[in-house]
Amino acid sequence: xxxxxTGIGGQDGYYLSSQLLAQGHTxxxxxxxxDSVKALQVAFPPGQSALDxxxxxxxxxxxxxxxxxTVTPDQIYNLAGQSRVGKSFEIPEQTFCVNTLAPLYLLExxxxxxxxxxxxxxxxxxxxxxxxxxxxSEKTPLAPASPYxxxxxxxxxxxxxxxxxHGLFACNAILYNHESPxxxxxxxxxxxxxxxxxxLAGEQRSLTLGNLEVRRDWGFAGDYVEAMISMMQxxxxxxxxxxxxxxxxxxxxxxxxxxxxxxDWQKYVIVDKQLFRPTDAxxxxxxxxxxxxxxxxxxxxxxxxxxxxxxxNALTKKNN
Numbered sequence: 001x002x003x004x005x006t007g008i009g010g011q012d013g014y015y016l017s018s019q020l021l022a023q024g025h026t027x028x029x030x031x032x033x034x035d036s037v038k039a040l041q042v043a044f045p046p047g048q049s050a051l052d053x054x055x056x057x058x059x060x061x062x063x064x065x066x067x068x069x070t071v072t073p074d075q076i077y078n079l080a081g082q083s084r085v086g087k088s089f090e091i092p093e094q095t096f097c098v099n100t101l102a103p104l105y106l107l108e109x110x111x112x113x114x115x116x117x118x119x120x121x122x123x124x125x126x127x128x129x130x131x132x133x134x135x136x137s138e139k140t141p142l143a144p145a146s147p148y149x150x151x152x153x154x155x156x157x158x159x160x161x162x163x164x165x166h167g168l169f170a171c172n173a174i175l176y177n178h179e180s181p182x183x184x185x186x187x188x189x190x191x192x193x194x195x196x197x198x199x200l201a202g203e204q205r206s207l208t209l210g211n212l213e214v215r216r217d218w219g220f221a222g223d224y225v226e227a228m229i230s231m232m233q234x235x236x237x238x239x240x241x242x243x244x245x246x247x248x249x250x251x252x253x254x255x256x257x258x259x260x261x262x263x264d265w266q267k268y269v270i271v272d273k274q275l276f277r278p279t280d281a282x283x284x285x286x287x288x289x290x291x292x293x294x295x296x297x298x299x300x301x302x303x304x305x306x307x308x309x310x311x312x313n314a315l316t317k318k319n320n
Contacts, residue, residue, distance in 0.1 A: 004073035005029045006058050006102065007080030009036025011182040012122065016077060016225040017051065018043065023229075026050040028071045030058060030080065039182070058102040061109075068109050075232055076110065077120040078103050081152075084186060085126060086210075086277050088148035099151035100158070107162045107170065118169040118232050119159070125176045125217070125243070125284050127153040135287040138174070138241055145279040160239070169237045176217040176243035176286045178224045179306060181313030192254055193310045196261045197318035199268055206268050210275030212251035217243045217285045220301035220309075230295040243286025244299045256307045261315070 003020055007013050008029025017027045021044060029051070031037045037053055044051040052071070056063040058080040068076075081099045082088060088095040103121055110117045128136045129143030144150040156172050163170045183190035188209070198204035219242075227242045258265035291297045301309070 001025045001074045002071060003027050003075045003077065004068065004071050005077045005079060006106070007031075007078070007122075008040065008053070009033065010079060010083075011180050011221050012079050012178075012225060012228075014040055014182055015180065015222045016079070016228060019225055019229060021050060024050075026052075028052040028054065028067070028073065030054050030056060030064075030067060032057070032080075059097045059105075061105045064102075064105050065109055065113075068113060072114070073117060075118040075120070076106060077122075077228065077232075078106055079122045081122065082148065083124075085146050085148045086275075087186075088146055088151070089278060092147035095147050096151045096154075099148070100154040103155040104158055107158060107168065110168060110170075111162065111166050115166065115168060118237075119162075119171070120228060120232055121155055121159045121170070121172050122228075123156050123172040123174045123239075124149065124152045125174055125241075125286060127156060127174065128284070130279060130282060132284070134283055135243075135245065135285040136241065137287040138239055138290055146277065156239075163237055171231050171234075171237040172239040173224075173228055173231060174239065174241045174286070175224060176219060176241075176284060178219045178221045178242075179310060180221040181310050182221070183310065188250065189253065189310060190314075192257050193307075193314040194318075196257055196263065196311060197314040199263065200261060200315070201318055206270050208270045208272050208275070209250070209254065210272065210277070212254065212269075212271060213249055213282075215247045215249045215283045215285070217245070217247050218253065218303050218306060219244045219299050220306050223299045223301055227291055227295060227297045230297055234294070238294070240291045240295065241286045241288045242291055242297075243288045244303070245286060245288055246303065247283065247285040248303055252303075253307060256304060257311050260308050260311050
């Protein structure tokens, strides 16, 4: 099977393409910067694997058409996006271009070029907003509370519209926070574990963070891409919550990481209210029973093991 993955240079792109290649598929990917795909190229050297990479802008419709015409994919996974919620308040236009226009262009190109192509959209639990019911399910009303969340909600409805109006196999995965050792410091989890590594190395004395009270449903990216693949193998397209069904605060993540590293977090962590988001979803916990029942999917890596994996990786990188 020929599969195209946008945003292949990101965390999810790495785990997804690795699993697809292991299953014997031919994988093509779109990436933005050369540095983002170095890990993939090391794991799957150019010319020695069924991996083909294209560097370009997913908001360039002509570029997308050229890639799709060249690859003629059976499936397209859209993982590309501006995925930093706080950053979306600073660059709302760029956030909308990547998160909303790109999936619109892809859906239109599928409709024009080959309506049998299956389409996957990476959505976000942020679409449920500040005061969502707990836990959130596929029936929970959308109430996005950031430019990022609004852009993802728009893409969600585009998928739903094209599925109903044009009969496309198009599905949304409403993904809750999922992390891995591949997270960099532009994400909270990466900022914490790499901060710990520098503190232990004597290069940093403190770590400044925002709101420690917000609660998130944290999972492992390697588990979540298995749900993505299963969604695209179903007889009919559908939207699914992909989550662990458990919630932990940002403070829990911080405490767990520092304790595993043998440090008292209270001696190092500074809370700066200037880092708080103007609006935020405060309590996120997903009800993934539909995914368990229809996809046979369950997360395998628990919260504590996930944090330890990330700390171990940060310390290994720092020591090497």
